[in-house]
Amino acid sequence: MGKIKKKGASGQAKNFITRTQAVRKLQISLPDFRRLCIFKGIYPREPRNKKKASKTATPSTTFYYTRDIQYLLHEPLLAKFREQKALSKKIARSLGRGEVGDAARLEKTFAPKITLDHIIKERYPTFIDALRDLDDALSLLFLFANLPSTTTVPPKTIARCQRLCHEFQHYLITTNSLRKSFLSIKGIYYQATVQGQDIMWLVPYRFVQRVTGDVDFRIMGTFVEFYTTLLSFVNFRLYTSIGLVYPPKFDAKRDEGGAELGAFTLEGRKMDAQKAIEPEQPNGSVDKASTDIQAKVDTILEKVQLNKEQDVHITDAQEENNDAIDTFEATGPEADILPQPELSGDEAGSLFVPFTFFISREAPRPPLEFLLRAFGCKRIGWDSVLGEGAFTHDEADTRITHQIVDRPPLSESALPPLPSNPTEGTEATPRIRPGTRVPGRTYVQPQWIWDCVNEGKLLRPDLYAPGATLPPHLSPWVKPSTGGYDPRAPLEEQEEEGEAQRIAEEEGFESEGEESEEEVDMAKNLLADNDEDVSEEESVDGGMDVADSEDDSEEDDEDEIMVDKFAGADDEPEEASSGDEDEEETARTQHQRELEAEAAGLPFSSAVGAEASEKDSKKKKKGPLAKKHASKKKKEEEELERQRMMMSRKKRKLFDKMQYSNKKRDEEAEKLRRKRRKLEEELKK
Known part of the structure; x- marks a missing residue:
């Protein structure tokens, strides 16, 4: 006789444990248990059969692995x-x-100090593992860095999140590791490549945040406590890997003045690059130091220009040894689009090097400053109301090459007056009239910066002029697929052969049908009058005109069919065959209605037949291109059906799913092309 198995000693009942049992086993409170699970990375699990996993009669909702809870028994945090x-x-x-x-x-x-260093080392044995798990950490820390201080979110936590985020941004600026960015409804997405790992995070817009009570900030605070420890470890490793001292020097006074990135001073082997990031003079005055900096920048620009001229004369043998990234081009028009390699750090770092930008007051300074510095720009100015740390606060500075403006151009009468001079005892900053344009300067909207960054090259600035209709801002991570709609490509390259003419014909027939509605109403009224006369005659004859009405309708149908046949004799055989099928279907439906009327004992009115035939003719009224397109589609469907019949059952299901997704994609692409065609026609008018 075999052993009798005890209930709950094997199977799922042994592998899973409920949350109540886990709390009792660890002898801690429920909030401490949640906090410990977040630190250790232990999450609830879903068993296959809850009845077998539960040891009690009452249904349990939350289960954990028994081995995970057993692992927590040896945790020093307990x-x-x-x-x-x-x-x-x-x-x-x-x-x-x-x-x-x-x-x-x-x-x-006697307050115990809780450190999470050993947990970071346990969960991330290698540095690459920590980089792969950095997406959620950066998104949450950037979110808390923009929150207002409340009782649930203390100001110390916000200050620490801001400092760690700025330190990480300085590393990306120094190494030119930022690759892409995208403006979305949720916020601004960034993607950086750090030691071969793509890291993407989300930064919310700097609006006034309303902290509601339905958000549990205790749970989020626990995640913030863990992620701040993780990011401090990562920042230390990243800074030391490029020879910088961590943590960088932090100036609290400049940070209070709104300097943000300018409040940090990097030290180490990359100190020369940091000197170019440091601002010149807050008041924008041109003194000896500024002239020295300008002279250095001019020499750098001359060297860059000489290097470009030398690169033009490089021989083919030298080009083979060049470190530039190759691009993959398609071999044919119908070939697959190969993914192109990303930008290198040197190419990204030289995108905005020769320019001097000035950010207007209405433009968002923090994201623009971060993007410009990450892609090589060393001289960025803005108005003094936006904070400290600018290269210049003088909007009329002649060294400014590009100005970022986010307001439409105004006429001279609508321009505001020149600001009043400051009071005595303060330094007067030269100002120009708001809304005016400085000759020789390029004015662009903020989207130009993002599109240049995503494309990896400088785009035409005239397309992004103030007040101009901007090009579509598309996600850089969504690549156009074959057969799908691409907003960047011209419409003629995407549409099928004769698609525009076919749609124009369909719209023309629809407009003709709309214009003839009054005529249809008049015909209905005349038919109604005739029906009244017919009903009076039927009442006199005893109501035996059903057969006559059937014969008349059949004769009319035959005459219409014969006329249609003779009229379509000169057409193509495909169109004639499709017309015959439509007419046969019309006659069949009309005959069915006559039979139904006869069975019900009612006279079949000619008006009903006329109205039905009129509706059918409206629906089936197509031009020659539409008929040709329909016949082509029908042939393709028949060919696909023949191929489908030769497949196995499993392959047939996969084929049907593929056809369904392709059809849905084609319909959506055609719908978007129609919208774009209408917009382009309206703009031409």
Whole structure:
């Protein structure tokens, strides 16, 4: 006789444990259990059969792996949680007795310090693992960096998130690791390539955030505590890998003045690159230091120009040894589009090098400054109201080559007056009238920066002039597929042969049908009058005109069919065959209605037949191109059906799914092409 198995000792009941049982086994409270699971990366699991996994009669909702809970028994943080719980009891006892001094002393002296260093090393044994898990960390830390301080979100947490995020941005600026960015409804997406790993995160727009009560900030605060430790480890490793001192020097006064990225000073082997990032003079005055910097920049630009001229004369043998990234071109028009390689750090770092930008007050300064610095721009100016750290605050500076404006151009009468001079005792900053244009300067909208970054080259600035209709801002991660709609490509290259003429014919027939509605109403009224006369005659004859009406309708149908046959004799055989099928279908439906009327004992009115035939003719009224397109589609469907019959059942299902998705994609692409065609026609008018 075999052993009798005890219930709950094997199978899913042994592999899974409920949350209540796990809390009792660890002997901690539920909030501490949640916090510990977040730190260790342990999440609830879903068993295949909840009845078998549950050891009780009541249904349980949350299960964990038993081995995960067994692993938590040896966690050093459990002792810290118990110490913290015991200390909280002592503090509560002291406050109950009115001993406030003792309670403050206990909290200051005996509060346990919780460190997560050992957990970071356990969860990420290699540095590449930490980089792969950095997407969620950056998104959450950038979110908390933009939140207002409340009771649930203390200002210390916000300040630490801001500092870690700025340090990570400085690394991307120094190494030119940023690759793409996209403006979406949720916020601004960024993608950087760090040591071969693509990292993407989301930064919310800087609007006034309303913190609601339906968000559990305790759970999010636990994630922030873990992610701040992770990002500090990552920043330390990244800075030391390129020879920079971590943490960088932080100027609190400049940070209070709104300098943000300008409040940090990097030290180490990359200090020369950081000197180019440091601002010149906040008031924009041209002194000896500024002239020295300008002279250095001019020499750098001359060297860059000489290098470009030398690159033109490079021989073919030298080009083979060049480190430039090759591009893959399609071999034919119907070939697959190969994914192109990303930009290199040198190419990204030289995109905006020779330019000096000025950011207007209405444009978002933080994301623009970050993008420009990450792609090589060393001289960025903005108005003094946007904060410190600018290359110049003078909008009339002659060194400015590009100005970012996010407002439409105004006429001279609508321009606001020149701002009043500042009070005595302060330095007067030269100002120009708002809305005016400085000759020799390129004015662009902010989208030009993002599109240039995503394309990896400088685009035409006249397409992004203030007040101009901007090109579509598309996601750089969505590549156009074969057969799909591409907003960037011309419409003539995407549409099928004769598609525009066919749609124009269909729209013309629809407009003709709309114009003839009054005539249809008049015909209906005349037919109704005739029906009244016919009903009077039927009442006199005893109501036996059903057969006569059938014969008349049949004769009319035969005459119409014969006329249609003779009229379509000169057409192509395909069109004639399709016309015959339509007429046969019309006669069949009319005959069916006559039979139904006879069975019901009602006279079949000629008006009903006329109205039905009129509706059918409206629906089936097509031009020659539409008929040709329909016949072509029909042939293709027949060919696909023949191929489908030769497949196995499994392949047939896959083929049907593929055909369904292709048909849906083609319909959506045709719909978008129609919309674009209408818009282009309206613009031409």
